[in-house]
Amino acid sequence: MNTTQNNEVDTLKHQSNIGRLNDVSIHSWYRFVYAYSDRVITGLADEFGITQDDLILDPFNGTGTTALAAKKLGIDAIGTDTSPASVLSAHVKTNWDVDLDEFRERRTELLDTLEPIFRQISSEDNKTLSDFTDEEEEEISLEKYDFSEPEKTPKGWLSEKPLKKMKVLRYHVEEMPDDEVTDLFKLAMIAILPEDVGNVRFGPEATRDRKQEGDKDVLMFFEQKLRQMEDDLEKVQRTMHKDDVQLGDVEIIQGDARKIGDKLKEESELLNSEKHEGEIDYLITSPPYPAEHDYTRNQRLELIWLGAADSNKELQKIKKSNIRSHTKNIYVADDEGEQVNIRENDHIDEIVTKMENYIEEENVSHGFGNYYPRVIEEYFAGMQHHFEQVYDIMAPGGKAAYVVGDSGSYWQFEVPTAKILGELAENRVGFADTEINLWRNMAATTADYDDIKENILILTMPEE
Numbered sequence: 223m224n225t226t227q228n229n230e231v232d233t234l235k236h237q238s239n240i241g242r243l244n245d246v247s248i249h250s251w252y253r254f255v256y257a258y259s260d261r262v263i264t265g266l267a268d269e270f271g272i273t274q275d276d277l278i279l280d281p282f283n284g285t286g287t288t289a290l291a292a293k294k295l296g297i298d299a300i301g302t303d304t305s306p307a308s309v310l311s312a313h314v315k316t317n318w319d320v321d322l323d324e325f326r327e328r329r330t331e332l333l334d335t336l337e338p339i340f341r342q343i344s345s346e347d348n349k350t351l352s353d354f355t356d357e358e359e360e361e362i363s364l365e366k367y368d369f370s371e372p373e374k375t376p377k378g379w380l381s382e383k384p385l386k387k388m389k390v391l392r393y394h395v396e397e398m399p400d401d402e403v404t405d406l407f408k409l410a411m412i413a414i415l416p417e418d419v420g421n422v423r424f425g426p427e428a429t430r431d432r433k434q435e436g437d438k439d440v441l442m443f444f445e446q447k448l449r450q451m452e453d454d455l456e457k458v459q460r461t462m463h464k465d466d467v468q469l470g471d472v473e474i475i476q477g478d479a480r481k482i483g484d485k486l487k488e489e490s491e492l493l494n495s496e497k498h499e500g501e502i503d504y505l506i507t508s509p510p511y512p513a514e515h516d517y518t519r520n521q522r523l524e525l526i527w528l529g530a531a532d533s534n535k536e537l538q539k540i541k542k543s544n545i546r547s548h549t550k551n552i553y554v555a556d557d558e559g560e561q562v563n564i565r566e567n568d569h570i571d572e573i574v575t576k577m578e579n580y581i582e583e584e585n586v587s588h589g590f591g592n593y594y595p596r597v598i599e600e601y602f603a604g605m606q607h608h609f610e611q612v613y614d615i616m617a618p619g620g621k622a623a624y625v626v627g628d629s630g631s632y633w634q635f636e637v638p639t640a641k642i643l644g645e646l647a648e649n650r651v652g653f654a655d656t657e658i659n660l661w662r663n664m665a666a667t668t669a670d671y672d673d674i675k676e677n678i679l680i681l682t683m684p685e686e
C-alpha cells in the first residue's frame with residue numbers, strides 16, 4: 223500500500239476514468255437481487271484513499287460489482303465467489319479484450335440457426351387454417367434436442383415453449399469452442415433466463431409468477447443482450463486504447479471465503495505479483511447474513527443452464543461451500559460453531575439461548591424453525607474463519623469494509639450482524655479500530671418488523 227502518494231491526484235485519475243466509462247452498462251449484463259451499486263465502491267475508494275497501486279479483494283463478489291468498479295477506477299482487484307454463475311458473470315464483465323469480429327461472426331451464425339427453429343416451436347399447436355393454405359415451410363427435425371425439463375428446475379418456472387427454446391440455445395452454445403468469446407454467449411444465455419424468459423419473481427426470494435406464463439420471444443431477448451454487450455465492448459475497447467486511461471487488472475476465482483487466504487496464496491497471480499507482494503490492501507464486500515436468502519435457489523435456472531446443478535449432488539456441493547446463512551443449508555455434520563466455541567461470544571449466546579427457549583416453550587417440533595439457532599452459530603463461526611483467512615493476507619494498515627444487514631428473519635429476534643462480526647474480528651482475530659456506519663434502512667420483508675439496518679462494518683489491520 224502506498225500511503226505517501228497524493229490522494230487528491232489519484233482521486234482525479236479515478237474521476238477521469240469514471241467520466242470516460244460511465245456510459246457503459248456492463249453492470250446490467252447480468253445482475254441479481256442482492257447486488258449492490260458501484261457507488262459503494264467509488265465512495266469507499268475515495269474515503270479510504272485507495273490508489274492505483276493498491277489491490278482490492280471482494281471475497282463474496284457475486285455478479286462482479288466490486289471487481290468491475292475497481293477495474294474502471296484503474297485499481298487491481300480479485301473477486302471470488304462460490305457460485306459458478308457469479309464467477310462467469312464477474313469474469314465476462316471484466317474481460318474486455320475479446321475478439322469482437324469473431325463474436326459477431328458467431329452471433330450471426332447462431333441467430334441464423336436459432337431463428338427458424340424458434341419460429342417452429344412457437345407455432346406448434348398454433349396452426350390456423352390459413353397456415354395450411356400458405357406454402358408449407360419445411361419442418362426442421364428437432365430430434366437431436368432433449369426437451370425434458372431439467373430435474374432441479376423449480377415447478378412452473380419455465381413454460382413449455384420457452385423451455386424448449388432455451389434447451390436448443392444451450393445445445394448450440396455448448397457446441398461452440400470453449401473460449402472467451404463463447405463466455406459472452408453463455409452469460410447472455412443465463413442472464414435472460416430469470417430476467418425475461420422464466421416465470422419468476424424476486425421479492426427478494428425467487429417465487430413462481432404465474433402471470434408471466436406462456437411463450438416468450440427468446441430470440442429477441444437473447445439478441446438484445448448480445449447487442450448490449452457488443453455496444454459496451456466497442457466503447458470500452460475504444461477507451462482502453464487511449465494513453466491516459468489506466469485500467470485495473472482483475473482476477474476472478476471460484477472459492478470459499480472461509481478458506482480464501484490459503485486459496486489465493488496458492489492460486490492468485492495478482493496477489494503473488496511483484497506489484498502486490500502477497501498482500502491485499504483493501505477489502506470491499508457484501509457477505510451473506512442470516513436472512514433466509516438461498517443464493518442457489520435465486521440463481522437456480524442459471525446454474526442448471528451452465529450444467530452446474532444437474533443433480534442434487536452438484537447443487538449440494540455449491541450449497542456446502544456457502545456460508546451457513548439460512549436454514550436450507552445447515553447440515554448434520556456442520557460443526558464450525560463448536561470448533562471455535564462461538565457461544566463464548568455473549569451476544570451470540572444470548573440470541574441462541576432465546577431461540578432455544580422459544581423452541582421449547584412453543585413446542586416447535588417441526589419445520590425450519592428448529593434450525594434457527596444452528597444458523598446463527600454456524601454463520602458467525604464461518605465468518606470468523608473467513609476473518610482469520612483475510613488477516614493472513616492483509617497489508618498492515620489495510621482496511622476491510624463489509625456491507626451487511628441486521629437480521630430480523632428469525633421470529634423477529636434481532637441479530638445485530640455488523641456489531642457481532644466486529645466483535646469477532648477484533649476480539650478473536652486481531653483487527654483493530656472497528657467502525658460501524660449506517661449505510662441505509664431496508665424495508666423489512668415481513669410486516670411485523672421495523673426497517674432493517676444495512677451497515678458498513680469497517681475493520682483495520684494493525685500496523686506492524
Ligand SMILES: C[S@@+](CC[C@H](N)C(=O)[O-])C[C@H]1O[C@@H](n2cnc3c(N)ncnc32)[C@H](O)[C@@H]1O
Pocket residue numbers: 254256257258259281282283284285286287288302303304305308477478479480507508509510517543544545
Ligand atoms: C450479497 S451477495 C454479493 C453481491 C455482490 N456485492 C454484487 O454486487 O453482486 C453474497 C454472495 O456471497 C456468495 N457466497 C456465499 N457463501 C460464500 C462463501 N463461503 N464464499 C464465497 N462466496 C460465498 C454468494 O454466492 C453470493 O454471490
